[in-house]
Structures are given as structure tokens and as C-alpha cells.
Amino acid sequence: xxxxxxxxxxxxxxVAVDDLTFTVRPGVVTGFLGPNGAGKSTTMRMVLGLDRxxxxxxxxxxxxxxxxxxxxxxxxxxxxxxxxxxxxxxRNHLRWLARAADLPRTRVDEVLDLVGLAKAxxxxxxxxxLGMSQRLGIAGALLGDPRVLLFDEPVNGLDPQGIAWVxxxxxxxxxxxxxxxxxxxxxxEMAQTADELIVIGRGRLIAQCPTxxxxxxxxxxxxxxxxAQVERLQTALVHKGATVRHEPGALVVVGLDAAExxxxxxxxxxxxxxxxxxxxxxxxxxxxxTEDAVAHHAG
Amino acid sequence: MTLLAxxxxxxxxxxxxxxxxxxxxxxxxxVTAGLTMLDHAGEGPTPSSTQTMYIxxxxxxxxxxxxxxxxxYRFGTMRATFQAVSSRSRALLAKxxxxxxxxxxxxxxxxxxxxxxxxxxxxxxxxxxxxxxxxRQIAGMGLVYAIAAVLAVAVGALLRQSAAAVAILLVxxxxxxxxxxxxxxxxxxxHDWMPFVAASQxxxxxxxxxxxxxxxxxxxxxxxxxxxxxxxxxxxEKRDA
Numbered sequence: 001x002x003x004x005x006x007x008x009x010x011x012x013x014x015v016a017v018d019d020l021t022f023t024v025r026p027g028v029v030t031g032f033l034g035p036n037g038a039g040k041s042t043t044m045r046m047v048l049g050l051d052r053x054x055x056x057x058x059x060x061x062x063x064x065x066x067x068x069x070x071x072x073x074x075x076x077x078x079x080x081x082x083x084x085x086x087x088x089x090x091r092n093h094l095r096w097l098a099r100a101a102d103l104p105r106t107r108v109d110e111v112l113d114l115v116g117l118a119k120a121x122x123x124x125x126x127x128x129x130l131g132m133s134q135r136l137g138i139a140g141a142l143l144g145d146p147r148v149l150l151f152d153e154p155v156n157g158l159d160p161q162g163i164a165w166v167x168x169x170x171x172x173x174x175x176x177x178x179x180x181x182x183x184x185x186x187x188x189e190m191a192q193t194a195d196e197l198i199v200i201g202r203g204r205l206i207a208q209c210p211t212x213x214x215x216x217x218x219x220x221x222x223x224x225x226x227x228a229q230v231e232r233l234q235t236a237l238v239h240k241g242a243t244v245r246h247e248p249g250a251l252v253v254v255g256l257d258a259a260e261x262x263x264x265x266x267x268x269x270x271x272x273x274x275x276x277x278x279x280x281x282x283x284x285x286x287x288x289x290t291e292d293a294v295a296h297h298a299g
Numbered sequence: 300m301t302l303l304a305x306x307x308x309x310x311x312x313x314x315x316x317x318x319x320x321x322x323x324x325x326x327x328x329x330v331t332a333g334l335t336m337l338d339h340a341g342e343g344p345t346p347s348s349t350q351t352m353y354i355x356x357x358x359x360x361x362x363x364x365x366x367x368x369x370x371x372y373r374f375g376t377m378r379a380t381f382q383a384v385s386s387r388s389r390a391l392l393a394k395x396x397x398x399x400x401x402x403x404x405x406x407x408x409x410x411x412x413x414x415x416x417x418x419x420x421x422x423x424x425x426x427x428x429x430x431x432x433x434x435r436q437i438a439g440m441g442l443v444y445a446i447a448a449v450l451a452v453a454v455g456a457l458l459r460q461s462a463a464a465v466a467i468l469l470v471x472x473x474x475x476x477x478x479x480x481x482x483x484x485x486x487x488x489x490h491d492w493m494p495f496v497a498a499s500q501x502x503x504x505x506x507x508x509x510x511x512x513x514x515x516x517x518x519x520x521x522x523x524x525x526x527x528x529x530x531x532x533x534x535x536e537k538r539d540a
Contacts, residue, residue, distance in 0.1 A: 049385065050378055050540040071385045083375030085313055092312035100305045100383035140379070 001026055001179055002047060002148060006056035009042050016042045018203040024181045029174045031194025031211065032183035039203035040183040044152050048077045060148055072101035076141030077150040081133035086126025090117055090136050093125055094143060101144045111139040130157030148179040155189065167193050187286040191215060218286065219279050223258050225251045226274035233270045240264055302384060302393035310367060310397060319363035324409050327356035331413040335420045343423020346433040347504045349414045353440055356409045358469065360444055361451040364398040365464040368455030381540050388532045395452045395528060399445040406444025410437045432504045435513060442517060443502050446524045453527035456535055494523040
């Protein structure tokens with residue numbers, strides 16, 4: 001469980017995080033969504049005690065980060081895969097982390113196996129590809145078998161196989177009752193990974209709700225219609241209360257579903273060449289939401 | 300003990316510190332050996348005169364100590380450390396302690412090594428250690444190195460930049476402390492109270508007319524290092540990592 005209460009962080013005159021309150025529950029994957037620069041990384045750094053909030057506080061499993069005796073056993077974070085010394089081997093990097101958490105050396109080899117880096121254990125971390133670095137970072141987060149996990153854009157630089165692997169890993173961790181918070185600036189990515197969403201824009205909370213709810217509320221359902229009798233159909237549809245937009249060679253109808261449009265067309269003797277329902281794109285919806293936040297902020 | 304082990308693993312799992320230690324020893328002992336060989340003036344070297352090159356190794360060890368902090372900031376492993384150790388002060392104190400111990404050992408090896416190599420080359424009874432002051436100078440060199448390492452760790456933590464920290468640690472003892480003498484009226488007295496001047500009082504047996512003795516000089520040097528370390532701890536606790 002992560003509880004953030006009234007988090008605010010200013011850098012000079014810029015407000016990076018603005019009175020942010022949210023709760024991340026165990027047992028589900030929670031997506032932390034926002035455009036670049038929305039304050040996701042700053043918030044995650046405050047959760048892990050790296051940045052000091054100007055006001056507000058964060059509790060991890062009911063405690064402040066500074067009160068954790070062996071933090072790696074409670075909370076594992078991957079904030080930046082490049083936080084390794086390039087000349088230190090992967091195993092040595094994990095060795096000192098393991099020592100800090102009073103974990104046996106065997107645990108280092110366990111997590112190296114788990115993330116598929118066993119063969120690269122003795123290579124300097126500076127030689128790693130971005131994908132391998134991400135795996136090493138994840139190994140560090142998992143080292144202490146913590147109840148709470150934070151990943152900042154963990155699939156950056158991963159190939160499709162690696163992305164599938166990270167998703168499965170987060171799913172498994174959540175199913176085991178852990179708290180998993182994963183950030184991304186891509187809603188499409190989150191739609192496939194997260195059960196719940198915390199959406200922020202300009203450092204402010206926009207929404208905290210199940211992913212499905214956010215998507216259905218945010219995306220508009222429309223129906224694409226093609227016909228030779230455009231004006232006749234449009235008049236009939238508008239009369240029924242629908243909104244009609246023109247696209248090249250077609251109409252886009254919002255407010256009526258495909259069946260209703262078909263009924264209206266038949267009643268008015270209109271011949272349809274196409275009748276295809278479609279969902280609005282996730283990215284569109286998400287941009288609209290975050291733009292609202294920007295407008296709200298500017299107002 | 301856990302945190303000391305953490306810092307020990309970090310220090311010795313990259314090559315730079317090992318090279319620094321080797322360089323410090325080879326420089327100090329090697330230059331002392333070379334000077335002894337060149338000196339054919341009949342009389343053998345005194346124990347004190349075998350120690351004059353200590354500043355070479357000391358400088359290299361200070362660079363190692365300050366880099367042990369600044370490279371952690373550069374590569375982000377300091378943040379990884381603070382994720383693994385919730386008390387930043389304890390983490391930094393552990394680092395200062397490990398660097399002080401390593402520097403102390405290097406100081407001892409380099410002082411006895413310099414004396415030993417001079418004794419071997421000159422074969423002179425003049426090189427034998429007789430007085431308590433000579434014992435203090437040679438056996439105490441580790442203390443000077445250890446305190447200097449703590450000072451360098453503090454400077455590194457305060458500045459976080461390798462270039463800036465190294466520049467200060469090179470320029471201050473080697474140039475600034477000498478140049479303050481130029482300042483009219485107060486220059487001389489100011490010079491007497493420069494930290495590395497105080498340290499050199501302990502690292503030599505000559506009477507240089509300073510307002511404190513060798514142990515006073517060492518205590519003053521340690522107080523400066525402690526003050527810088529306290530400042531570093533306060534700043535590291537307060538600022539964003």
C-alpha cells in the first residue's frame with residue numbers, strides 16, 4: 001500500500017507536483033499515467049524518499065520512507081536503469097545492494113536468473129543495452145522481495161518479448177498480493193497492463209479509477225456511415241438527436257448505435273454502403289483529458 | 300557494520316580506487332627511493348627526510364576519496380544507495396569511515412615504505428629511528444591520511460562534481476595555502492592556520508615557528524575535516540538526492 005497525501009513539490013517557481021493525493025492498493029497493477037513532464041517521476045522520487053516534498057507526505061506500508069529499517073525489503077523501485085556504475089559488474093552492483101538489505105549472496109544469483117541476466121552477471125553494467133539495463137534495474141527492485149514495487153517507464157527500450165515479460169512479471173507480482181505502481185506516458189500501454197489508473201497532468205490529479213472505467217468514460221463511441229443520400233440521412237439522424245460530422249466520403253455519427261442508425265435509414269428509405277461502429281482512440285481521449293487539465297490550470 | 304561492508308564492496312568493485320592506491324604508494328615510495336639514490340653527500344638520510352614526499356600520496360588518496368562520492372552522484376548510484384539505506388547520514392558516515400580506514404592503511408604503508416626503502420638504499424645508521432618525534436611522524440602518517448580522506452569525502456559530498464572537488468583538493472593545499480602569505484599584514488598569521496599547514500606540522504619534525512605543536516596541528520586539521528563533514532551531512536540530508 002502506498003498513500004500519498006497532499007504532495008507538493010516546487011522547483012524554483014515551477015510547480016512540478018501540486019497537492020497530489022492518491023492511494024495505491026495491493027493486489028492490482030496501478031498505472032501512473034500522465035504526459036511527459038506531468039510530475040510522474042518527481043512523485044515517484046518523493047515516494048522513495050529521494051526528493052523532499054515541500055508539503056505533504058507519503059506512507060509506504062504505513063510508514064514514511066525514512067522510518068524503514070531495511071527499505072529494499074519493503075519497497076523496490078526502478079526509477080532509472082542507468083543508476084549503476086558503468087565499470088561495476090551486474091553481480092557486484094546487486095551484491096552491495098544485497099548487503100545493504102542483509103540478504104544472502106545466493107539471492108543475487110536468484111534475481112539474476114529471474115531477469116535472465118545470469119550469463120551477463122560478470123559483465124560491466126556499462127556494456128549493457130538499454131533492455132539489459134532495464135532488466136538489471138528490475139533485478140535490483142526485486143532483490144529484497146518487497147511488498148511494494150515502483151517502476152518508472154519500465155518498458156522503455158525493451159523489445160516486444162521484453163515488454164511481454166515485464167507485463168507478465170507485474171501481473172504475477174500483483175496477483176501475489178503486492179502493491180505495483182508503474183508509470184507510463186502511453187495510455188495504450190497502460191490499457192494492456194494496469195487494472196487501475198492514477199492519471200495526472202501538470203502535477204495535478206485528473207482521475208483515479210479502474211482502467212476500463214477511465215477508457216469508457218473518456219473514449220467516445222461513434223459509427224461511420226457511407227451512403228449516396230447524405231443529406232436525407234443526416235436530417236433524419238439529427239432529428240433523432242445524433243451528432244453528425246463529415247469525413248471524406250463518409251459521415252461519423254455520435255449518439256446513436258449502429259442498430260438505431262440502420263432502423264432510421266430503413267424508415268427513410270436510405271441505402272447504406274457502410275455501417276461500421278468504432279471506438280474513439282485511447283490516445284485521443286487521453287489527450288483530451290490532459291488538455292482539460294492544462295486549460296483548467298491556465299484558467 | 301553492514302553499511303561499512305556496503306561501502307567496502309562499492310569501493311573495491313571498480314578499478315579506479317585500486318589504481319589510486321597503487322599510484323599513491325609508488326609515487327611516494329618511488330620518489331623517496333630516487334632521491335635517496337641521487338643523494339651521495341656522505342651522510343645518510345634522516346628518518347624525517349624520508350617522509351617529505353608524503354604530500355604526493357596524500358594528494359592521490361584525497362582524489363580517490365572525493366571521487367568515491369562524486370562518481371556516485373555522477374552515475375546515480377548515490378540515489379540507489381539512498382533507496383537501500385534510509386538514513387543518508389549513516390550512509391555518508393559509513394563511506395567516510397571506510398575511506399578513512401583505507402587511507403590510514405595506505406598512509407602507514409607509504410610512510411614505513413618510504414623509510415624502509417631509504418634505509419635499504421643508504422645502509423646508513425643515520426636513518427635509524429631514535430626519537431619519539433620521529434616515531435610520531437612516521438607511525439602517525441596514517442592519521443594524516445585518514446583525516447584528509449574524511450575531508451575529501453566531505454568536499455565531494457558538498458560539491459557533487461568531480462572536476463570541482465578535485466580542483467579544490469589540488470589547488471587548495473598546493474597553491475592557495477602558500478599564496479595567502481602574500482596578503483599584507485595578516486598573510487603570515489593566516490598561513491599558520493591553513494589546514495594542510497597544520498597537518499604538515501604533525502607530518503614533520505622540524506620546528507617551523509607555528510603557534511601549535513604537532514598534536515595541536517593534527518587536532519586542528521581534524522576539527523576542520525569534522526566541520527566540513529558536519530556541513531556535508533546537513534546538506535546531504537536536506538537537499539534532493
